[in-house]
Amino acid sequence: MAGDLFYILVFPGFLFLAVFALIADYIDRKLHAKLQNRIGPPWYQPLADLIKLAAKEDLIPRQVDPWLFKLAPVFAVTAVVTAALYIPIWRHGTPMSFNGDVIVVLYLLTIPTLTFFLGGWYSRSVYSMIGAARSIMQLFAYEIPLFLSILAPALLADSWSLGGMTLFYAHHPWYALFNAVGLFTALISLLGKLERVPFDIPEAETEIVAGSFTEYSGRLLAMFRLALSIEMIVGAALIAAVFLPFGLNLGGPAAFGLYLVKVLGIVAVIALARTVFARLRIDQMINFCWQFVAPVAFLQVIIDLVAKGVIAR
Amino acid sequence: MSEIRSRNVTIPIGPQHPALKEPTSFSVTLSGEKILQVGVRLGYNHRGIEKACESRSFIQSLYLIERVCGICSHSHSSCFVQAVEEIAGLQLPPRAMYLRTIVAELERLHSHLLWLGVAGHEIGFDTLLMYTWRDREIVMDLLAAITGNRVNYGMNTFGGVRRDISHEQKADILKAMDTLEERTKYYISVATEETTLIQRLSGVGVLSHDDAIRLGAVGPTARASNVKRDIRKDDPYAAYDQVPFDLITSDCCDVYGRTLVRVGELMESYKLIRHLLNNLPDGPLAVKAPRKIPTGEAVSRYEAPRGEDVHYVRANGSEKPDRVKVRAPTLANVQAVAHMLKDRYLADLPIVVAAIDPCFSCTDRLIDLTRDGDGRCDVITWGQLHDYSMRWYKGQGMDLAKLNNRFKCGESS
Amino acid sequence: MKHPGRMVRQVLSSMLRKPATVRYPFVKVTMPKRFRGRLRFYAERCIGCRLCMRDCPTDAIQIRKIADKQFEADIDMAKCIYCAQCVDSCPKKALESTLDFELAQLDRDKLRQTFRGQPPASQKPPEDPQDKP
Numbered sequence: 001m002a003g004d005l006f007y008i009l010v011f012p013g014f015l016f017l018a019v020f021a022l023i024a025d026y027i028d029r030k031l032h033a034k035l036q037n038r039i040g041p042p043w044y045q046p047l048a049d050l051i052k053l054a055a056k057e058d059l060i061p062r063q064v065d066p067w068l069f070k071l072a073p074v075f076a077v078t079a080v081v082t083a084a085l086y087i088p089i090w091r092h093g094t095p096m097s098f099n100g101d102v103i104v105v106l107y108l109l110t111i112p113t114l115t116f117f118l119g120g121w122y123s124r125s126v127y128s129m130i131g132a133a134r135s136i137m138q139l140f141a142y143e144i145p146l147f148l149s150i151l152a153p154a155l156l157a158d159s160w161s162l163g164g165m166t167l168f169y170a171h172h173p174w175y176a177l178f179n180a181v182g183l184f185t186a187l188i189s190l191l192g193k194l195e196r197v198p199f200d201i202p203e204a205e206t207e208i209v210a211g212s213f214t215e216y217s218g219r220l221l222a223m224f225r226l227a228l229s230i231e232m233i234v235g236a237a238l239i240a241a242v243f244l245p246f247g248l249n250l251g252g253p254a255a256f257g258l259y260l261v262k263v264l265g266i267v268a269v270i271a272l273a274r275t276v277f278a279r280l281r282i283d284q285m286i287n288f289c290w291q292f293v294a295p296v297a298f299l300q301v302i303i304d305l306v307a308k309g310v311i312a313r
Numbered sequence: 314m315s316e317i318r319s320r321n322v323t324i325p326i327g328p329q330h331p332a333l334k335e336p337t338s339f340s341v342t343l344s345g346e347k348i349l350q351v352g353v354r355l356g357y358n359h360r361g362i363e364k365a366c367e368s369r370s371f372i373q374s375l376y377l378i379e380r381v382c383g384i385c386s387h388s389h390s391s392c393f394v395q396a397v398e399e400i401a402g403l404q405l406p407p408r409a410m411y412l413r414t415i416v417a418e419l420e421r422l423h424s425h426l427l428w429l430g431v432a433g434h435e436i437g438f439d440t441l442l443m444y445t446w447r448d449r450e451i452v453m454d455l456l457a458a459i460t461g462n463r464v465n466y467g468m469n470t471f472g473g474v475r476r477d478i479s480h481e482q483k484a485d486i487l488k489a490m491d492t493l494e495e496r497t498k499y500y501i502s503v504a505t506e507e508t509t510l511i512q513r514l515s516g517v518g519v520l521s522h523d524d525a526i527r528l529g530a531v532g533p534t535a536r537a538s539n540v541k542r543d544i545r546k547d548d549p550y551a552a553y554d555q556v557p558f559d560l561i562t563s564d565c566c567d568v569y570g571r572t573l574v575r576v577g578e579l580m581e582s583y584k585l586i587r588h589l590l591n592n593l594p595d596g597p598l599a600v601k602a603p604r605k606i607p608t609g610e611a612v613s614r615y616e617a618p619r620g621e622d623v624h625y626v627r628a629n630g631s632e633k634p635d636r637v638k639v640r641a642p643t644l645a646n647v648q649a650v651a652h653m654l655k656d657r658y659l660a661d662l663p664i665v666v667a668a669i670d671p672c673f674s675c676t677d678r679l680i681d682l683t684r685d686g687d688g689r690c691d692v693i694t695w696g697q698l699h700d701y702s703m704r705w706y707k708g709q710g711m712d713l714a715k716l717n718n719r720f721k722c723g724e725s726s
Numbered sequence: 727m728k729h730p731g732r733m734v735r736q737v738l739s740s741m742l743r744k745p746a747t748v749r750y751p752f753v754k755v756t757m758p759k760r761f762r763g764r765l766r767f768y769a770e771r772c773i774g775c776r777l778c779m780r781d782c783p784t785d786a787i788q789i790r791k792i793a794d795k796q797f798e799a800d801i802d803m804a805k806c807i808y809c810a811q812c813v814d815s816c817p818k819k820a821l822e823s824t825l826d827f828e829l830a831q832l833d834r835d836k837l838r839q840t841f842r843g844q845p846p847a848s849q850k851p852p853e854d855p856q857d858k859p
Contacts, residue, residue, distance in 0.1 A: 033745075034740065034741050034745075035440070035737040035738070035740050035741065036439070036443040036444070036737070036740065037443065037444070037447060037740040037743055037745055037746045038443060038745055038746070038747050039745045039747045126322055126323075126324040127324065129322070130322075130324070130343075130346075133345075197438075198437070198509055200437060201660070204437060205331045205437075206331050206332040206434065206436075206663040207332065207659060207660050207662065207663055208659075209331055272734070272737070272738075275439075275440050275737050276440065276730075276731045276732070276734050276737055277438070277730065277731070278433070278436045278437055278438035278441075278507070278509040278510045278512075278513050279436055279437025279438070279509075279513070280512065280513070281512075281513065281658055281660040281661070282346060282658075282660065283346070283658065284512055369783065370780075370781070372781050373781065374783075376783045376807060376809040376811065377783060379809075440733060444736075447746040454758075457757070457760075457761065458758040458759075458760065460760070461758075461760040461761050461762040461810065461823070462761070462762055462808065465807075465808075465809075467762065467809045467810060467811075470814070475814060476760065499736070502732070503732050503733055505728075506729065506732045507728075507729075507730065507731075507732035507733065508728050508729060508730040508732075509730055510732075511728065
């Protein structure tokens, strides 16, 4: 019981995730700055931002339902931290693993977007409402490709738990190459989920101020920001576990170090993407996701099904 | 109409909004993401510069006029100076003409590079912003070295210019031109090859050739709609009739076309500056200008980076101008914005507004004053306005009548 | 050829370049020679023609007579717009723009400066400044 609590609250639960999220946030920002030939923020900047927001007053618009307004960020943080509990870090599976946890993780990762929608929609501000509507529209565009590309490797591994999948790929490392296409589509979908350039449409600063978060301030905004940062590393960890399932056999510190490298590598790719692309429009984003990403993700499913058939014979 | 209103939302873009660098107000009626209607309201930045000129001497007004705009300060001061020189019948020495033109083209360089960055920022492409603004620093440093300041150069004076370009500076400028030309070539390749950029710019903010003429668009906005309109060619001033350069137009008619026209003009400016520097005539920097400008009036036109700038000056034989009127290029282009935005997406609004390279504080020549209570709008005379402001400030505990007799009523009329 | 990610090579090469950011105020910057910064007044050169006062767009200069052929200047740097027209107008080069641009003050009064005659030896005016046409 105490072990579980430690696992949930401290390591690799909330506390570890929060610290790691801040570090990842720093690396993302520093890299973004370096790529743009700038100096970038000092190492403590993400923490300083968080402290600054936490020290500020929470302003709640008069017309909104204060409960929903306050609960939305809490749900966002809770959902992403919970999702992290099922993702293997230094061994195959976690104490919470069960068959089907990959589906649970995917759905838990959908919850933050829904809280962005609810928080924005009930803010009663035109910018928030447009941002909220865009969040949901975008959700429909990237969710299917993300599900398809994450579940395709599960089909090949014939296991619906992340632990089972990593175990399978540990025994057959070359099979992971079948999923190269899925890695690509999963990364694109992750950009959409994290609302990063080129898919930062729901919070496009120059159009709708801050989208869903326009009316949020103080601790509540800090929680949303933290949720987004944690979602970035959880999403990256999920992709790392599914598509780059190497090194978990090493066990202990080596596997953990490899996990950090993999996650930060994906964070670096995200930072590169937001440096070299312009923001798309919502209609262009939806067209792109349905006309290109979804079919390619579907192709991944077919590849895995065929591979499985060949292997079975 | 009320039924339409109930289903659509009207959102305010401005007076304060991240997409706008200066206060102005667009009220946008949306149906989903589609824009149905755009209302533009100007006047948040009215500073009363024209009227203030009337109570200052010509040389004092020059520095005030220079501050109409921060980015195209040389444009406004040159335009004003040209008008005054025409009234006074001053003949500029050739070297002064060339120096004025060189600073004008350097200003065009930094203005267009600035625009490229702003355009990148509006479509979420911050890397372009960082890179172009980094390169813009080269031009800013050159301008600071030549004129003594990064903005508000103070280069012009009546009858000539105040600063010379030394031999070392000439070498510096020529070297900088080579660096910038190479960088601009890279930006052209990015603008014509980066898919996400083209997707956000192409087909956005369409202004047909006929509409551009009908709505009186000027500058790169007009030239991108294939309207061959450039004061440097149509009505050459300074040294523009002595240097070869091409008029850049595009038939894209959209924001993409405006981008191409601006980067094309950058390339032309490098050519221009090289030619001007290599053929810089010797001679004095200025002729002596009288303090009292003889009675007369003049209209002066100038191709600012944003388009045609028009100044009207009337002199009455005294040290002070009788009337000064400024028509900034944005005023001519802002009509086109509402037209370009119709039936487009909300996401296009920032880039379409940015594509005319607006400068709202230059444009604001008027404010609607509505009366407290009934909200009615009246035309009042200068004297009434003066009395009203004196009363208002007195209510705030300030007696302006004692403070400065320069602003006394009647003196300027 | 059109393709997404046109700038990838350029941004990756930026990783190896020195950042373009100027590390002001940790590293001081110097202004070019012609920069128009804080004004300086050489009282012993002033002949009291008050052309500077007449041409100043913002009434930032006041020249006062304190004795026969002796003048002092009140310069309000808060009002000054740094056009340096006074420097050009002065027939005796009694005014000069310095390169000092760090003028921010919390107290407006600190921007007001009175220049009297006999400046200390360190403030001796240079003989005919070269780069100030």
